[in-house]
Amino acid sequence: MDEKILVTRSSMPPYEEYIEAIKPLWDTHWITNMGMYHKQLEEQLKEYLDVSELSLMVNGHMALELAIQAFDFPEGAEVITTPFTFISTTHAIVRNRLKPVFCDIKISDGTIDESKIEALITEKTVAIIPVHVYGNVCNIEEIQKIADKYNLKVIYDAAHAFGVKYRGKGIGSYGDASIFSFHATKVFNTVEGGAVTFSDHAMYKKLYDLKNFGIRGEELVVDVGANAKMNEFCAIMGLCNLKHINETLQARKICYEYYLEQFQNIKGIELFHKNASATCNYAYFPIIIGDEFSLTRNQLYDYLKKNNINCRKYFYPITADAACFNNCYEKQKLDNARAIAGKVLVVPMYADLSLLDIKNICDIIKTAN
Numbered sequence: 001m002d003e004k005i006l007v008t009r010s011s012m013p014p015y016e017e018y019i020e021a022i023k024p025l026w027d028t029h030w031i032t033n034m035g036m037y038h039k040q041l042e043e044q045l046k047e048y049l050d051v052s053e054l055s056l057m058v059n060g061h062m063a064l065e066l067a068i069q070a071f072d073f074p075e076g077a078e079v080i081t082t083p084f085t086f087i088s089t090t091h092a093i094v095r096n097r098l099k100p101v102f103c104d105i106k107i108s109d110g111t112i113d114e115s116k117i118e119a120l121i122t123e124k125t126v127a128i129i130p131v132h133v134y135g136n137v138c139n140i141e142e143i144q145k146i147a148d149k150y151n152l153k154v155i156y157d158a159a160h161a162f163g164v165k166y167r168g169k170g171i172g173s174y175g176d177a178s179i180f181s182f183h184a185t186k187v188f189n190t191v192e193g194g195a196v197t198f199s200d201h202a203m204y205k206k207l208y209d210l211k212n213f214g215i216r217g218e219e220l221v222v223d224v225g226a227n228a229k230m231n232e233f234c235a236i237m238g239l240c241n242l243k244h245i246n247e248t249l250q251a252r253k254i255c256y257e258y259y260l261e262q263f264q265n266i267k268g269i270e271l272f273h274k275n276a277s278a279t280c281n282y283a284y285f286p287i288i289i290g291d292e293f294s295l296t297r298n299q300l301y302d303y304l305k306k307n308n309i310n311c312r313k314y315f316y317p318i319t320a321d322a323a324c325f326n327n328c329y330e331k332q333k334l335d336n337a338r339a340i341a342g343k344v345l346v347v348p349m350y351a352d353l354s355l356l357d358i359k360n361i362c363d364i365i366k367t368a369n
């Protein structure tokens, strides 16, 4: 390919639309601290995501850190989670001084293996933090059953699941809380941004305190909060992008379906199973390089890179094996997660990727085989 293709490309509204939308900021000079666009975006996202409560955040990582902090778990308590995710999920647990206990994943869709959760529960367990990885929905019913039986909180990392509906309801309405990421590389972006969704109204105030230093009044600080407020430029980017979200998803759908068609004819390429009760947001296109393919995942990654196509090994290594943890989790049985992490490759996927580019990418993969 002549031009370098990256794994993703940020969706942006027409330039004039954004410029027009930010003009009022020069009248008010109110550019952050829960301004009117922050409020507007919270309202519109509640509606779009089909959730009853939502708190906007500066990014997805802080959304998760503060969602966890909001539950006031005792220091050193254990959280059962998946290692097959972006490092943010694990960091948010560790940075809250909690202990991640990794549970293996299912080969079929990459989500946490609910049948292995119960064996990991101890008297120190306080929560389960699963991830709807690539927008693949976890086994919500089974996870909730276990949580109810042992009185655990469930916080979903739904960073990949923007707009996904499960059994007719917004994905963010399940569990005690869910977090979303609006990073530039995600399906919907506010440049950087994120949100926590939940149903307990009292949590709104708690999260408001946590994202604004715990400040309630000029002379009153009620909590040891961070600074995780979304500013007005980002909120306006979100409002503009949300206007075009249906076009964005439709364009992604066309790419997604074309990939599906192409990969059907390539021996040795396997795909994750999709839950029939969930809608798809076409966020990523992960492929698994099976034994029948003539190259390994790493060889295919290099081969594509030489041909100007930058794929990503999402998610390799698994978070439990990150260098910062000094191999302290190496004995945990995570065979499926490590196996999939060694075989997965995410191919380019974004709204204005052309079908010709997809055809070329798939042809290069075919010639590699």
Ligand SMILES: *Cc1c(COP(=O)(O)O)cnc(C)c1O
Pocket: 059, 060, 061, 062, 085, 086, 088, 089, 131, 157, 159, 160, 180, 181, 182, 183, 192, 193, 194
């Ligand atoms: C992107 C992402 C995050 C973090 O979101 P940011 O907005 O980049 O801070 C957390 N978890 C997962 C699974 C992600 O992909």
